[in-house]
Amino acid sequence: MSELKVKSFTISLDGFGAGMHQSLENPMGERTQALHQWFRGTHTFQRMMGDESKGVDGPDEDFAARGFENIGAWILGRNMFGPIRGPWPDDAWKGWWGEEPPYRVPVFVLTHHPRAPLEMKGGTTFYFVTDGIASAYAQARRAANGKDVRLGGGVATIRAYLRAGLVDEMHLAISPVLLGAGESLFAGLDLPALGFRCTGHVPTQSATHIVLRKD
Secondary structure, three states, rough: OOEEEEEEEEOOOOEEEEOOOOOOOOOOOOOOOOOOHHOOOOHHHHHOOOOOOOOOOOOOHHHHHHHHOOOOEEEEEEEEEOOOOOOOOOOOOOOOOOOOOOOOEEEEOOOOOOOOOOOHHHHOOEEEOOOOOOHHHHHHHHOOOOOOOEEOHHHHHHHHHOOOOOOOOEEEEEEEEOOOOEEEOOOOOOOOOOOEEEEEEEOOOOEEEEEEOOO
């Protein structure tokens, strides 16, 4: 049965999933350069960047690779697609990843402003959803055709799906980095009340991997 899962989402020690002032130079916000170091060292990330020869094995790689297993569709908030705000000025912006994004399945982008679907190389098609998180999830589940839907973020999007009770499982990588300010993932949320419990935790040199599952 298809589930909605958060995979390989990194937060800082002080609980922030993104820093302040997102920009083209700092897609995840200020002070976040070291936040995703655990992921950048994996074979999975290096393959995404087009280099099969780099990357290391171990738990970080295991979690990174697992994040792409049995995924039939993604859901992203608009910030995860790009830094543009307000109505789309044109169709020039095609995402952070260039002409061949790593998703390779349908991706549903939450936005308040309509835009035509965007078909990219490698099997990724971006669909822009203007009628809310429930609609995006319903469309993603249909597109996934029995596989899981990966909720890619950002923070506000994950929080919205958590509050709606739609997230089944989360893999979080807690990075040994302090951001001091930014977007807090769990502020004001009662995870036990939402039905979550910790089902696994694996420390590595670059992160502590936590798996939370809803009963």
